[in-house]
Amino acid sequence: xxxxxxxxLLSSLLLLHVSSIFLNxxxxxxFIQCLYPYYHPxxxxxxxxxxxxxxxxxxxxxxxxNYGIVLANGVNKKSSATLENSPRMLxxxxxxxxxxxxxxAIVYLKWKSTRIEKSQPLKKITLQQFIxxxxxxxxxxxxxEYTLQKEYVLGSISxxxxxxxxxxxPGDSRE
Amino acid sequence: xxxxxxxTYWDRFWFAPKxxxxxxxxxxxxxxxxxxxxxxxxxxxxxxxxxxxxxxxGGRFPQQPSxxxxxxxxxxxxxxxxxxxxxxxxxxxxxxxxTGVFNRVAALLAWVCVSSVVTAIPVNSGDFLVQCYAxxxxxxxxxxxxxxxxxxxxxGEHPAWSLRLFQIQIVFVYFFSGWHKLASNAWYNGSAFHYxxxxxxxxxxxxxxxxxxxxxxxxxxxxVLFFELLLFPVLIWLPATRRLMLVCGLIFHLMIFATLKxxxxxxxxxxxxxxxxxxxxxxQFKNHLESVLKRRIPILLNxxxxxxx
Numbered sequence: 001x002x003x004x005x006x007x008x009l010l011s012s013l014l015l016l017h018v019s020s021i022f023l024n025x026x027x028x029x030x031f032i033q034c035l036y037p038y039y040h041p042x043x044x045x046x047x048x049x050x051x052x053x054x055x056x057x058x059x060x061x062x063x064x065x066n067y068g069i070v071l072a073n074g075v076n077k078k079s080s081a082t083l084e085n086s087p088r089m090l091x092x093x094x095x096x097x098x099x100x101x102x103x104x105a106i107v108y109l110k111w112k113s114t115r116i117e118k119s120q121p122l123k124k125i126t127l128q129q130f131i132x133x134x135x136x137x138x139x140x141x142x143x144x145e146y147t148l149q150k151e152y153v154l155g156s157i158s159x160x161x162x163x164x165x166x167x168x169x170p171g172d173s174r175e
Numbered sequence: 176x177x178x179x180x181x182x183t184y185w186d187r188f189w190f191a192p193k194x195x196x197x198x199x200x201x202x203x204x205x206x207x208x209x210x211x212x213x214x215x216x217x218x219x220x221x222x223x224x225x226x227x228x229x230x231x232x233g234g235r236f237p238q239q240p241s242x243x244x245x246x247x248x249x250x251x252x253x254x255x256x257x258x259x260x261x262x263x264x265x266x267x268x269x270x271x272x273x274t275g276v277f278n279r280v281a282a283l284l285a286w287v288c289v290s291s292v293v294t295a296i297p298v299n300s301g302d303f304l305v306q307c308y309a310x311x312x313x314x315x316x317x318x319x320x321x322x323x324x325x326x327x328x329x330x331g332e333h334p335a336w337s338l339r340l341f342q343i344q345i346v347f348v349y350f351f352s353g354w355h356k357l358a359s360n361a362w363y364n365g366s367a368f369h370y371x372x373x374x375x376x377x378x379x380x381x382x383x384x385x386x387x388x389x390x391x392x393x394x395x396x397x398x399v400l401f402f403e404l405l406l407f408p409v410l411i412w413l414p415a416t417r418r419l420m421l422v423c424g425l426i427f428h429l430m431i432f433a434t435l436k437x438x439x440x441x442x443x444x445x446x447x448x449x450x451x452x453x454x455x456x457x458x459q460f461k462n463h464l465e466s467v468l469k470r471r472i473p474i475l476l477n478x479x480x481x482x483x484x
Contacts, residue, residue: 011185014189014339014340025354045243046310047306052355053352090377094376107229111227138389
């Protein structure tokens with residue numbers, strides 16, 4: 001009898017668990033909106049967020065993310081963030097552009113500016129996203145060149161503090 | 176005799192005895208994995224929450240604050256010390272989970288550390304899956320299903336439900352990954368892989384030449400969609416096709432890992448695969464290993480002896 005009660009109780013919990021993660025996998029709808037307050041606290045507090053839209057909408061462009069630095073003596077340097085960073089960091093840098101997170105991008109450039117080996121004080125640092133459209137299958141690309149899509153600029157940097165920030169965001173945002 | 180009722184099927188599915196060795200292997204693998212996971216995350220955490228990190232410089236992370244407390248919110252001090260504390264605590268939880276001492280506490284500590292990190296820093300689907308694994312390990316740990324310490328061989332059995340939760344989770348990952356892809360034109364019309372292979376940014380080496388073979392990329396797109404939506408979620412439950420699905424999945428993830436800069440996801444998916452092992456698999460592997468060692472060790476010893484002479 002005790003085993004039966006134990007199994008019935010555990011079965012209910014298992015059913016609730018599986019139903020919750022199932023519902024959390026579904027897209028937003030009036031039905032989900034109605035049930036959301038009941039299952040979401042469990043998902044949130046137990047840390048079982050379901051987000052499996054990997055490669056759901058593959059980008060129809062290739063991109064390059066570059067750093068550009070200008071030293072106090074006017075020397076310009078460019079380097080590839082794509083080559084310098086781990087996949088996790090690339091994911092973060094890409095999100096600064098795709099989610100239009102200007103404030104965080106400027107903060108990141110502040111952080112980055114303290115970690116660049118330089119012979120002269122830094123005058124300006126930029127983070128640039130270049131893109132090249134990928135044509136549909138069977139169509140030749142119009143160009144192999146990458147064009148500047150978005151740029152974050154942090155200017156007039158002293159060795160210890162940031163005196164001024166300016167920020168340019170040309171082109172359309174891709175959110 | 177009447178057919179078994181739904182209640183019988185339900186009981187068999189959730190409560191049939193399963194060998195403890197499977198969850199023991201999963202616990203050891205996940206514990207070992209967590210050591211590397213936290214070690215690799217340390218520089219990233221330092222960048223966000225370190226003394227001179229992005230948060231200290233005025234950045235807003237996480238973007239959407241969560242009401243769930245984390246080690247970072249409880250110890251609101253943003254410093255390298257806290258980052259190292261989380262890193263070392265996470266690695267320590269992995270180490271004790273791998274060894275199997277204090278399984279309940281170890282699983283709880285691992286869950287707290289993983290949740291703290293996944294809630295605080297920008298993460299991807301792979302990290303969410305690491306967090307799901309931690310939660311399911313915690314459930315199994317609290318139920319006492321995680322086996323004995325490494326020096327005491329686990330021979331017992333436990334009800335299947337803790338293992339089933341891992342199996343259902345990974346089946347949901349595949350199924351809903353395919354389900355969401357159906358909403359995308361690129362997957363529906365077979366061009367998704369054409370765009371994926373065209374992205375040098377996310378490739379480990381140049382595979383853009385594959386885009387010149389639309390027959391191949393569209394076949395691959397269709398296969399992946401069917402694998403995620405139908406093949407894996409259905410055939411993994413059938414004893415006759417279980418191993419085939421695991422091998423196909425393994426090849427699928429190794430291929431993606433070798434070609435694309437995807438992090439965390441493939442490693443943790445493979446750890447989920449362990450939930451589909453059976454006692455037959457384990458004993459076959461053990462016998463194979465023993466026979467290989469029996470054959471190899473005398474040869475190795477002979478070689479060593481001849482070297483000394």
